[in-house]
Amino acid sequence: MSEIINNQWRVAARPYGNVKISDFELHREPLRELEVGEFLLRTHYLNLAPVMRMYMQGTSAAGEAPLDIGDVIHGRGVAQVLASKHPDYQMGDVLQGQVGWQTYKISKGTAGERFYIMPKRGLSYSLGVSLLGMTGFSAYCGFVKSGYPKSGDVVLVSGAGGGVGSIVVQIAKILGCTVIGIAGGENKCNFVSSLGADHVIDYKNDNVVNKIKTLTPNGLDIYFDNVGGEILSAALDNLAMYARIVLCGSISEYMREEPFGLKNYTKLRSTDSKMNGFFVYNHEPDFKEAEQKLACWIKEGRIQIKEDVTNGFSQMPYGLQNLYAGKNQGVALCQILDDSELVFD
Numbered sequence: 223m224s225e226i227i228n229n230q231w232r233v234a235a236r237p238y239g240n241v242k243i244s245d246f247e248l249h250r251e252p253l254r255e256l257e258v259g260e261f262l263l264r265t266h267y268l269n270l271a272p273v274m275r276m277y278m279q280g281t282s283a284a285g286e287a288p289l290d291i292g293d294v295i296h297g298r299g300v301a302q303v304l305a306s307k308h309p310d311y312q313m314g315d316v317l318q319g320q321v322g323w324q325t326y327k328i329s330k331g332t333a334g335e336r337f338y339i340m341p342k343r344g345l346s347y348s349l350g351v352s353l354l355g356m357t358g359f360s361a362y363c364g365f366v367k368s369g370y371p372k373s374g375d376v377v378l379v380s381g382a383g384g385g386v387g388s389i390v391v392q393i394a395k396i397l398g399c400t401v402i403g404i405a406g407g408e409n410k411c412n413f414v415s416s417l418g419a420d421h422v423i424d425y426k427n428d429n430v431v432n433k434i435k436t437l438t439p440n441g442l443d444i445y446f447d448n449v450g451g452e453i454l455s456a457a458l459d460n461l462a463m464y465a466r467i468v469l470c471g472s473i474s475e476y477m478r479e480e481p482f483g484l485k486n487y488t489k490l491r492s493t494d495s496k497m498n499g500f501f502v503y504n505h506e507p508d509f510k511e512a513e514q515k516l517a518c519w520i521k522e523g524r525i526q527i528k529e530d531v532t533n534g535f536s537q538m539p540y541g542l543q544n545l546y547a548g549k550n551q552g553v554a555l556c557q558i559l560d561d562s563e564l565v566f567d
């Protein structure tokens with residue numbers, strides 16, 4: 223296999239502020255031969271997610287090992303098995319899991335790589351890094367299993383134009399909720415409206431505190447939090463009785479030197495409300511249900527596929543940079559090879 227060249231993006235420097243192209247190093251090396259118990263994967267799609275900047279900073283985030291300078295950047299992807307000496311993976315299988323920022327991977331299929339064989343559903347395999355992968359599972363499990371939605375609930379979603387948020391908005395509408403999405407700027411807000419949100423708050427131009435108060439005279443039943451900081455604080459000030467807050471992410475805090483100090487968490491007390499931590503991998507037993515439900519809603523046309531695609535492996539660093547500039551609408555991913563290059567013999 224030495225004639226096959228593997229392209230990898232590695233950490234060249236710890237990011238300060240948004241990632242810079244000089245924080246990445248493109249490395250090329252020939253593949254070695256497979257050993258017994260290993261299989262060879264060829265990458266088709268790679269996810270782009272805010273957590274990847276944390277990996278580059280050397281933080282042990284999302285259960286992944288901290289990275290040193292020179293390490294291949296972690297990232298989930300969709301890849302096909304090209305050759306296998308592993309009993310559980312056959313040539314032609316399409317997997318989603320921890321591929322890393324590289325065009326090929328030799329894997330032993332360890333538990334930490336969390337590889338799942340993707341069912342053939344007649345849908346694009348790119349969905350393995352978007353709706354039918356961890357982004358979709360975060361939205362489904364976070365909202366349905368941690369938010370306990372009921373028809374008629376008033377639901378606030380921040381980061382509503384991003385990967386997780388854009389899916390939560392749509393699930394909440396399917397389940398009969400009234401949805402208020404928060405996003406930055408006119409284009410993002412129009413995008414969130416196009417997903418079916420009943421109201422949109424532009425956090426870059428509106429007074430978020432006043433707008434939440436006006437739109438929720440009886441308070442919020444659920445706040446799905448992707449951003450933390452001041453918006454979380456504003457939501458806490460407007461809770462209905464027995465409200466649920468799902469702490470999915472805190473992207474507004476990732477680049478701050480000092481974390482935001484939440485002062486009004488005691489607002490939970492007077493309304494008997496709950497603020498739930500949420501980590502997608504703690505919900506692995508629900509992934510099958512999430513995958514089936516989301517695939518079914520896609521096929522019924524009840525949920526739209528909103529992927530923001532970066533084309534080509536060489537563009538991966540720019541894709542991550544765009545994410546922190548809030549440029550993506552829907553789930554950000556990179557297409558390395560498309561479905562037409564999959565082989566099923």
Ligand SMILES: NC(=O)c1ccc[n+]([C@@H]2O[C@H](COP(=O)([O-])OP(=O)(O)OC[C@H]3O[C@@H](n4cnc5c(N)ncnc54)[C@H](OP(=O)(O)O)[C@@H]3O)[C@@H](O)[C@H]2O)c1
Pocket residue numbers: 271272273356357360380381382383384385386387404405406407410425448449469470471472473474475500501502503545546547548549550552553554
């Ligand atoms: N707990 C878990 O298991 C889990 C799993 C997946 C993701 N997450 C977290 O969930 C969050 C969303 O992930 P994602 O994949 O959907 O990311 P994403 O696609 O990058 O979306 C995040 C959105 O947040 C908005 N945003 C960025 N900076 C902001 C700020 N300072 N204030 C308010 N909004 C801001 C951006 O849109 P605007 O243009 O509107 O600013 C962006 O579209 C992230 O914090 C991520 O780390 C957690």
